[in-house]
Amino acid sequence: GHGGLCVFAKAAPTLYEWDLLPGVGSPAWWARYETMNFHHYREGIVYDFYENGPPTTEIPHASKGQMYLRQKGGGWKFQGDLNVE
Numbered sequence: 001g002h003g004g005l006c007v008f009a010k011a012a013p014t015l016y017e018w019d020l021l022p023g024v025g026s027p028a029w030w031a032r033y034e035t036m037n038f039h040h041y042r043e044g045i046v047y048d049f050y051e052n053g054p055p056t057t058e059i060p061h062a063s064k065g066q067m068y069l070r071q072k073g074g075g076w077k078f079q080g081d082l083n084v085e
Contacts, residue, residue: 015021019029065080 012021016024017026017028019026025033065078067079068076069079069082070076
């Protein structure tokens with residue numbers, strides 16, 4: 001009870017800055033939020049781990065055919081293993 005409250009009081013500022021508190025955004029997060037574009041869902045944007053310039057619009061060659069798909073009859077297969085014409 002009391003010990004957990006003390007630990008949370010010490011950790012809360014770090015959690016706040018790292019944006020780890022659900023429903024709470026730091027001022028840095030809100031500043032970044034204002035620059036985000038949410039209209040890319042129809043433009044074929046492939047989201048990268050890092051924001052390092054213009055968005056990637058094509059899947060890397062090594063990733064093509066690697067999607068793991070559930071089959072209608074049950075089971076799973078990689079997209080590259082399907083005989084689709």
